[in-house]
Amino acid sequence: MIWLYLYQADWRALRGALVGCLALMKRKDVAGVVTDIDAQAMAKSMIQNVQVQALAPHDRKLCFELLECLLQHYSEAMKTLGNLLVYATCEAIDGEKDPQCLIVAFHLIELLAQLFPSPSGPLASEASDLFEVFGCYFPLHFTHAKDDEANIRREDLSRGLMLAISSTPLFEPYAIPLLLEKLSSSLPIAKVDSLKCLKDCTMKYGVDRMKKHYEGLWSALKDTFYSSTGAHLSFALESITTPGFEMNEIHSEAASLLQRLVKQDISFLGLVVDDIRINTVFDTISRYPQYKEMPDITKQEVLVISQILSVSAKASVQSCNIIFQSFFFRLMNTLGIVEKTSNGDIVQNGNSTVSTRLYHGGLHLCIELLAASKDLILDFEKCSPTPECAQESWCSTVKSFSVPLIQVFASAVYSSGDDSVADVYFGVKGLLTMGMFWGGSSPVSRSEFEKILMTLTSIITSKSGKPMVWELALKALVCIGSFIDRYHETDKAICYMSIVVNNLVSLACSSQCGLPYPMILEATSEVCSTGPKYVEKMVLGLEEAFCSSLSDFYVNGNFKSIDNCSQLLRCLTNKLLPRVAEIDGLEKFLVHFAISMWNQFESCGVFSCDFNGREFVEAAMTTMGQIVGIALVDSQNSIIQKAYSVVTSSTLAAMESIPLTFSALEGLQRDLSTRDELMLSLYASVIIAASPAAYIPDAKSLIRLCLVSLYKGYIPAAQALGSIVNKLGRGTGGTSITSDCSLEEACDIIFHAEFASGKMVSSNGSGKTTCGSEATLSKICLGFCGSLELQTHAITGLAWIGKGLLMRGDKRVNEIALVLVECLKSTNSSGHALHPSAMKHAADAFSILMSDSEVCLNRKFHAVIRPLYKQRFFSIIIPILESLIMNSQTPLSRKMLHVALAHVISNVPVTVILDNTKKLQPMILEGLSVLSVDSVEKETLFSLLLVLSGTLTDTKGQQSAEDNAHIIIECLVKLTSYPHLLVVRETAIQCLATLLELPHRRIYPFRRQVLKAIAKSLDDPKRRVREEAIRCKQAWASITSTSNPF
């Protein structure tokens, strides 16, 4: 087993020997392990016989791995080798350049350092040589490409090197000077690496060894801070919770090194505190009251010092104490909060004479210090559960100054000087910082906290709020609110609730203040969304506000109130509803809100005047639908019940009993009041959003009602019908407990409800005389009877109903599709063509059928969706449309058939298209050329073009594109000058460029034609098209001969 190592003397067998040894070393216990003595012998043989640096990279790597293995598993045996081993390692690594070997080599050094930790051991004597060998790699410069073999990254190598450097304190005399020197270089990467490495070393080497380098470290650190900090302080909204200036990697590494040093040894702080440069800054800041007046150098100093002090203060409680002792009084002095008396005592100014001197530099320093101490408490709390910081001296210092400080900040907020932006910014930031001290031990007392909140709230509610102040204050309040919520501060939450939330919510209710209503709503919703309790409060408040506004409208005819109502509903929909999953119990309040909406409408009787309430109705519908959509089934039932009772008590109920005669319908056109319309729309939105399991009372009359409204052109009613047929009978377990009406019955009502055309026909079942057995809805669609308006309404309605059936996979959709197709024929069964407008509606009906809708029949509204329903419909309808297109005689019918086809094709998943490219591509192309005649169908044209471009980029599509190349190019060339839509031109040009992927022989003949068309596009009125054209032209030009360089 062990003879392998002997071979190491022979270079030809070396690789085999190395691999063998490595395998032996790594054997598991069960197979018998190499003994210590053998391992030692092998190491010796290796040291004596192998010249590592003379080998090839892979062999070198094996050598290093073998050594690594020896050190890891046979450390006791290796120990006895002592100096020899260290020396051999030195020699082996010296001059190594291969990254893969280096990574192992760095680890070797780390292992060696672990093996010989004693200061008198073999490593100690060789430390200088060893460090010389690998220290020269620092800072690591590595430029290999990313896809290098074995994927060695710069970060890994540099991490390995750092671990090696910091592996043992014995390297300290050599490492620290080197690192400090590299820190002063101008290369950013060197700086970052040095800082990182110094941090590691500080931890590993220990205080005693580091102490002698403190002077050098401090001055190097200070320089780094100065060189990595700019002079720009941001007063933007976002920076209110950050230091407010840009920090790069160097800066943050420097900060973390400083923090580490201070944390480890408090005596380092002495250097900081005594630093002359820091101390002079405190004298200079009082020279410049305004930040913008300072010269850049002073600005920079202030930022650097604030950063240094806050980082050191954050390091530990002790350091925080020292920093506050040495600097806070001076700051207070600068700000005029304390004054030095003649005999040198420091006394606090009386509250009456709070100075109005607002030195921005001082304010900034002060805020940063406070923020640091605030963060310190938070860090501290995480480690120990018992807050003891109240006894700390810094805390009492802050406590003694908190009252005047808050006053200073508040006065800054209200300042109206020429540089008020900065004043206000500092003021708000200061208040925010004071408001975020954690826990009961906070230096800010409850009354002071209340004062902070009151100041901020009063800014929001004051009438003359400047936008900047307003936004800052709002942001600060939101920060405080979410802080309270995150750290579960019950005491403060009560204050927050009573001062901020209550105030704002009551403001939203009164609506009689100077602020614009949207601003109030924004403030309220932002603030309230910080905690679940506030949200509840807000929903209740909004409910009240809604009721009072609405009654104000119908009693006094105040149009402003109805506007407020719409805004309120929109705010509710956009801000609160998306958060319903996060906040427990919100659903209950929202359902309550919905029911009280219905109550309001019930009691409001007849609107006193006709109003332009489209906006309001839409807002109400969206809100109602969304609430029902998220509510549980039980809550849905209660809302539906409520809605039903309101609707039946209104005049709407009479509608269903209206005999379905044309004259009666026409008479209805004018009769429906605004209120009834509102009721109907809202009821429809409830039905649309209800889940299949919800119970719909009296579904038959509801269907009749919807049907009548559908004929009158109410789209929501049609959508509600679609929802009903989609969900009916699909409740829990597929049983039809949800309704007193089955799907069969529903369809029967919808399709067989009969009109009396002219003469009265009884609808009691026995006297079906006029219409026979055929569906009447489809007859109206086909224009057998009734006006054109009625016909178009019926077609659109039919589409929605069809969509509902289609999505649940019901067979009846085929009949509907056939009716729609019949509408598109040039000569249908009745022998005459339809009116163009009716045809257009029928073509667009396919878009309704196939596309996903935002307002109904989607997942949010619990639609029953059968998988692959689009594909199914696609495969049924395409052959029909195809054959009709072939046989159609009139151009109009042909065009409409193409529109319908385009709707179907562009809404089906792209994979389906790709499977049928061969068949579809000619049709798509024909469609494109038919549709591009005028601007009416530009959107449809564009979506169809997108489908084509999809097929061109796919390999399957390219095969059939090869066959159709001449038609495709002709079609695309025509589209490059389509004047009505710029995206069409752009996409057409892109498609032309894609065509270049086809075989050269196929496209070469078209180059002149294409280049000529593109040359025209170079002069397109739109820039995007021109840019695309240049690219495409270049691509096409490159396949032509070189004789024409243009």
Next chain:
Amino acid sequence: MVSGLINENPIIYPKKERRLRSDSSNTDEFTPEPIDQLEIFDHIRDIKDPEHPNSLEDLRVVTEDSVEVDDENSYVRVTFTPTVEHCSMATIIGLCVRVKLLRSLPARYKIDIRVAPGSHATEDAVNKQLNDKERVAAALENPNLVEMVDECLLPSDE
């Protein structure tokens, strides 16, 4: 070819921030966007210098202000400044700019390319050469020159 570089150590200026168009296309489908200074400059800013890997923009051979354009009268004039006075590459740079604009602009444009006054030793000769149709066409018959121009016009990796 001259041995060694003509300007061995050119000054490289920081790139100007790409100005984004704020009023871009989404305003209106039918408002025309005429070809303007910035658009022409966008065409030529990334042309590579024949002897350095830097773009003409980096070396300030062309700037946005050096482009004059009159869309109505289909006229554009580019004035470029060679990095050194005796630069023999001036004609190549001019040729590159011309070819690039020929490829990118509609045919109705008349393109005028000039060396900035006082920036080149043989200013008149270069101007004449660059704006002589025959000579430009002749130059582009030369496969070596075309190859060189194409190299300069290759899109940069950025």
